[in-house]
Amino acid sequence: MASKYTPSGPVSRVIHEIEETMIALLLGLMTLVTFTNVVLRYVFNSQLIWGLELTLILFAWLVIFGISYGFKVTMHLGVDAVIALVGKPVQFAMALIGAGVTLVYVLLLMKGAWDYWAPFAGFNATTGHWFPTGFANSRDQGWYETEQVPIPFLQGWLEATFNMGETYEKLPRFIPYFILPFGVLLMVIRVIEATVRIIRAGEGSLIVSHEAEDAVEQAAALNKED
């Protein structure tokens, strides 16, 4: 994609590397788990009973984690037909409005993500319809388990910390759901950064116009040579 982003400095290079590796790893794992299950069923008449659920969890992780990366490198899709028709000052104003709307969107999501996740992890959700106005006394849902995913390690600690010492048979839900507050927090950070970038530069936007921009750039370069 027309990546307007190049990491500057060693720290952001490392973070960039981690983000891209995570995205590849999550999709790679999804594929391998699903493929393994097909082989197990077709060849060995067997299955990983938790394979399907785990794959769906990884799918949610991939996307919710990756959205923030998308804001960072400006890869989310938008309509730039109108933008192309107006002058620079109007473009800048439109970009600012766009960034503002996006910021409100991720902040509302942030409240929602916390409110949703908190009870599963034994924390309190916030009160308030639009804005967090305080903390509610949420009913603890630490006991709520996934359907089939086993707990790979730390079972005793999880039970003591999140389930009042009662036994977990399956992975508690707050673990897969953790991607919500975490991923949305990253979105908030990346959208703020993108907004600052637009204000500093006096131009730019949060969108690209289609999904194949970088592939097309490569192809165009190729066509130029001949």
Added chain:
Amino acid sequence: MEVALLFIMIIGLLMLGVPIAVALGFSSIMFQLLFSDTSLASVAQSLYQAMAGHYTLLAIPFFILASSFMSTGGVAKRIIRFSIACVGHLQGGLAIAGVFACMMFAALSGSSPATVVAIGTIVIAAMRQVGYTKEFAAGVICNAGTLGILIPPSIVMVVYASATDVSVGRMFLAGVIPGIMAGVMLMITIYVMARIKNMPKGEWLGWGEIWASFRDAAWGLLLIVIIMGGIYGHPWIRFEQGASLFYWKGGAFTPTEAAAVAAVYAFIVASFIYRDMGPLASREPDGSLPVGFASPEASKRSSLIQKPWALITAFFHKDTRQTVFEGGKLTITLMFIIANALLLKHVLTDEQIPQHIADMMLSAGLGPITFLIMVNVILLIGGQFMEPSGLIVIVAPLVFPIAIQLGIDPIHLGIIMVVNMEIGMITPPVGLNLFVTSGVAGMPLMSVVRAALPFLAVLFVFLIIVTYVPAISTYLPTLFMGPEIIVK
């Protein structure tokens, strides 16, 4: 009234250049907070469940990944060589071969832009070299590329199936005849134009070249067999005494699993057989993969015997990581939109909008023909603003209940919607394939629009045929899977 405001807000935000996903999500959240008690927590739940709760949509990342490996791994150029060997000697042969190659690549890939990029990159340049105009080349590929979503597998069909709860397997089968039909119609049009305008024809390269190029492309084309045979079953032989030798062996996997198998298979072909990426690939002196044709300085491909450890290292090779990452990126981009379109769908359902619209339409005495024309118009207009899969998520739940009431087959409706999406991709001002083709061909958008026009007319005729002859869509799924069960 409130709903009209909701849609006006979405369109307004889109025009301002707000990301599509945010325009949908922001408007839905505002609507929900203003007009209902529904909590922000439920928005977060919907966002998570857009992925974790939709088993069907899981096919999308896998098909994208398979397509990623196919594009990086040199399948496209082998398919093109085979196409040229088959039809290149006809008048206008290279253009016809381009369409044929698009059809074959469409059968491996779930998206239209991917098809345009993979085939267009090579074919447009080749057509110009032998004397076709750039415009003609771009027009051909731009149109033929839309077959990516009509010929199975198809991301748009997956989304439609998920939104309406029809079977993906049925939708895929339903796309086969229309896909071939549309391709053949384009080829005939090109042939007629070529005869009239006396366009160049290639040399007949002989059966030897057909066989050689087929053998070379076969590893890629085998994927079609794996996907279709894996889902629907295939003829098989058994070697037990007393039993009949040939029999029909059942399917091995669901369409979603087929996508994952396709991705793994594409990785194996690209890394170990074609060796156009990964540890065995040929490299330019600077370490990069050769683009198009390797330069003389590039290293040769290695064989697995020379580097047996590649069996392990291929999984972690930077080419593999990069290809999977590219697939992940596109998945994220599309799913961000789809997830937010699902938020909008949730709001509309919560307010029981689809039923209200259906009741209104039906009490106004809407007939099937008016209804289908209306669907066409909505999609053609919506297609100007929206990414196709996001649009389907929003429109399908609105029109589906009406279609069922009017006795329209859900599979037929799905194919009509897909063909509309195809047309939306090549109509101005906004059309995904127009953008991609203009980029790939290095032409201004408006020239591509003009170039695509004659073929656009073909697709319109095709849309009319598909709309009024349901059997084109429903024949194969009914034959293989029995009549569609309609659940209200």
Added chain:
Amino acid sequence: DTMGCDDGEIVVKFSHVTNTDRHPKGIAATLLAERVNAEMDGTMCMEVFPNSTLYNDDQVLEAMLQGDVQLASPSLSKFETFTKQFRIFDLPFMFVNMDAVDAFQASETGQAMMDSMQRRGLQGLGFWHNGMKQFSANVPLNAPSDAEGLKFRVQTSDVLVAQMEALGASPQPMSFSEVYGALQTGVVDGQENTWSNIYGQKFFEVQDGTTETNHGVLDYLVVASVDWLDSLDAEVRDDFMEIFLEVTAERNAAVGEVDANNRQAVLDAGGVIRELSAEQRAEWVATMQPVWTQFLDDVGQENIDAAQAINASVVN
């Protein structure tokens, strides 16, 4: 302010996963909404969201605890995460027929189970019946050994997984909407379901036949959140519960007929139904009953005993 409801009315959203007019649960939900909207007009307004259009069975309980939906009726296995006792309904051959299931649910043990999730924030309001489960497969199933090595689609409940393993079959989790296609193409060989679902989803079309095993029960529990119930005026709650219990009694009484009609409809449509002789049935029971001991701690011996006592009294 939701469309269709008047200002000031208590809006009750009922989200379920079946159709509205043929499935026992859908019929009951539609009837409940009709009666509430007619008899409690001005006070309460019920909206039904069928076909998983709003939530699926898994999400709906979370949404209920969040206060985003008021009524739901998931299948009983969905409550196993709340209280392991609910596993008793999934255990194979625990109940001889629907009368036994009904009597067990009406007993003190059954009624106590409806209250057992209060500490998790849910209150059971009443059980809704679907029927007894049957096995179908792409080969004739007469003896339990016929199921050996076959792949069966199951709901992802530990008990149902164990039940399939006891048969020597391979349990396969799969989303409900994919089952027909998977049976048709042979991705899986069989499944277990009630007559209503076997007919409603046309599973019999793509199977060799259905064996009338009556080996398990598929029932639903209508639940509401404790917090929501507490928020209602006592009078409103009583009015609502009165209607609810009447609808429950009426539809549960009629479910036997729905079940029989669907069974007949399978036959009429050319489906094959295999009945088991007493000896054959005993073989199935012997093969699958070891699953009971596996889940004894979760279910409790006293509850199993209570169920068996009811079986005995129903048969006599």
